[in-house]
Amino acid sequence: MDNEAIRCPSCGQLNQCAQATANAPVEHCWCFDITVDALALTQLPAEQRNRACLCPRCAQGLHEPASD
Template sequence: MSTDTTRCPCCGQLNQCAQADADAAVSECWCFSATFDAEQLVKLPPEQRNRSCLCPRCAQGLPAETQPAND
């Protein structure tokens, strides 16, 4: 099963990660300096860990947006 690295593994929304959309390493992204809510990371199944970035909302432990994931 392929993982869409541009989507948050918690909520399915776009994760806004510059690295996820790049073919080569990037030097700047919001996630490089963000503090991630440890509870969100622990909730992920092992096969989803370290595969794609959380979105800013989930990284902060905020509830997911209610809009559909058809961005």
Template sequence: MNDVDPTRCPLCGRPNRCALATPGADTGPDCWCFTTPLDPRALQRLPAELRNRACLCPACAQLLPPESSDLAAPS
């Protein structure tokens, strides 16, 4: 598991929006995770070999349900 992409969430694979992993990104001096409460259960979901290798995305870090674009439109 040496091929961890630091710009992707290790739980869901979506962009993690990590300011530290994306130098030059227009995210400000600090990463979003410096000011957002993280759910400790989110970190517990990570396998040991993936810890401290890439940031979680905001949704996974807060244990929010994944965004879904395939929801059926109301009729």
């Protein structure tokens, strides 16, 4: 299992992706039941897109980036 594939590219937490951790075809994952926030995807740097799934909080736009 690729460690990068199991971490959210936005916040670094475990993304809980069934597809990233399964050794067989996945019939269900939490992401099948939500609408992913489009803004959350566009805020990812291009090199991080399509490499790993967002976590449930980031996918729903609930993760607030840490302030500087």
